[in-house]
Amino acid sequence: MSLAYELTQATLPDDVTPEMVAQIDDICAAHRGKPGALIPVLQKCQGVVGYLPVPVQERIAEKLGVPGHEVFGVTTFYSFFSMEPRGRHVIRVCMGTACYVRGGKEVLERLERHLNVPVDSTTEDRRFTLEQVRCLGACGVAPVVVANQDTHRKVMADKVVDLVEQYD
């Protein structure tokens, strides 16, 4: 992929609606010129669109008045930001040490097999995005799986398939 080309030529994807663009512009206008604004702006914009494709980043760069490479650099540095569209349900398997030694690895492997996608990717029907996270701080109830906003505790490999199937 030639990024230089994409950064200058790309148009907004279809799933980014004009309303979303208006919201992005408002967010940028409220933060323009403030030091340290880029990360909070990206967090808010990802909240609006669901992900941060290059054209959206380009728009943010323009509206904030910062170079496009800076926006791209920050987006790709932090794991919170995604440049790919995400599933309706985000399943995050904790891979902290406590979860790992109590069976988190097996949980993740089982889900990869069941959903037929590797970790950090989205199923074709966009129903699920499967991610691993580094310690959610809920080590007391390991292994932990977070589905959207719900934290599920003591999820062993043999239970996890039933668990995710609840999310339609």
Next chain:
Amino acid sequence: MSQLTINDLAQIQEQSKQAQALRHGQTGVGPQRMHLLICGGTGCQAAGSVAVNAALVAEIAKQGLAEEVAVVETGCNGFCALGPVMVSYPEGIFYVNLEEKDIPELVTSYCVNGEPVERLLYKDPGTKKRIPHMRDIPFFALQRLITLKNRSLLDAEKIDEYIGQGGYQGMAKALKEMTPEDIVAEVKKSGLRGRGGAGFPTGLKWEFCQKAAGETKFVLCNADEGDPGAFMDRSILEADPHSVVEGMVIAAKAIGSHHGYVYCRAEYPLAVHRLQLAIDQAKEYGLLGPDILGTGFSFDLQIYQGAGAFVCGEETALMRSIEGKRGMPRPRPPFPAQAGLWNKPTILNNVETWANIPQIITNGGDWYASIGTEGSKGTKVFALTGHVNNIGLVEVPMGTPLRTIIYDIGEGIPKKHRKFKAVQLGGPSGGCIPEEHLDTICDYEAIVKAGAIMGSGGMIVMDDSTCMVDMARFFMDFVQEESCGKCTPCREGTRRMLQILEKITEGKGELADIETLEELAGMIQEASLCGLGQTGPNPVLSTLRYFREEYLAHVVDKKCPARSCVALLEFKVDLDKCKMCGLCFKNCPVDAISWKKKEPAVIHLDKCIKCKTCLENCKYDAIY
């Protein structure tokens, strides 16, 4: 109400203290006769505490007890594995594993008739006896609380409750009665060292910053708790956020700063929520903002949410991140005390460190220094997890032996047929300590001598089902993934080390690989730019030091003694060990095992997906 004076603060404290008197065993002072403090920390919420809380409130109202019995949602209690947990006052009865369906019985039997519900009480894993009172449960009885002193005692979302427990007294004292030099002297006297991992003396750090020239200075809190297996910072923010706010205001006065940030992980939504509430309430009371308590001193505080990068726990990277850039470390000097955030003098301490400060100022540095060892003062909070009975947060005086934490507070290994193998301290920067060094005490230097580091306090107990080579691979994978890529030794070196470790766990290792690991480890330690790379090889080195024979078993015999590395397993049944119980057959998810009563099981390799469910369920180690 706005802009409290010192007198107002004292008045709120007195009122709130009375309202909470029950929680200190005093009856007949406040309006109610019973307080039920139900845990609303992340662990307990995952176990359903929100619904249990709602059911409890509804049932109490239904039975007409709303006037006499108060329900309070607290932050993390610490005993996460048994959630949702609840403590009742004035008696101090500890209820565990509550469910909605238990509530009507609990209210009728306990709140009305005064009879504790036996089956909901804590059961000691050793003696199998129920222990009703929180103070008698070994997990709690052997701890000494400073930073966690308010756990299970107050509603973290109400500032008055914090004030009622003596909160903001340290700040009032610092602002009214002490000079900046007095504050630094007191913190130095306490001997407090940074609880984030490196253990740098806190008072000294403040002194450097106090003396640094500049009008604008910053006070920062590192709440980017990224060490896998450590969750004390999350718990403190959820249970007692005001203690962090108060600590930071005290430091601000000491160095002459008027602006601060708390850099918090986005993965901790509840902590962010509670901290934001705390900041808003403190502002409303004039305990943050301009002219605090009428002293003329002003300090403003805001939260900055991280975006998921472990390296941002490194101080210079964290400051870059607040500036809105890629969170990459830079060489030091200049140290942040001279040139930190936006090149201004800055102090950064972690959550647990900040939570110590109010009590050091209130009770004096000598009081704090009277606890602990020669070189390590006060207490340390550990997140005790892994293969241990009592999982949760543990605060102990420095000097406590690791064995006491694991066997007396943690009550040992849960599975009877498993043995203790090692305890991991310090996360990806730390190391594994084996059985023969379990009498090592909690002390920065003693733990380093044993081959680990104090770190931020993750303490992961591992039984003999854990493969030490795989553990080393796990941490190296972590470091490699989180390496920011700025310096070559860390970026490239950790990748090479990971490749070698993967090779070994896949059964393709050679003897020379072990030497290469050691050689690379030395270079990465020496030449990396920041702490991430400098300490990244530690888990490999400490496992090589204590578990070298396990590496050799993988490399020479092509066996994984812990029977954990899938590539080295044959998935066969050892007929001498098989007790024909059928547990493997019953648990196999793909029906790859056949078994009949009084016959050993047979694993059909054509169907087997090597998920290890059979191994985990076999009590006799009969599958290899």
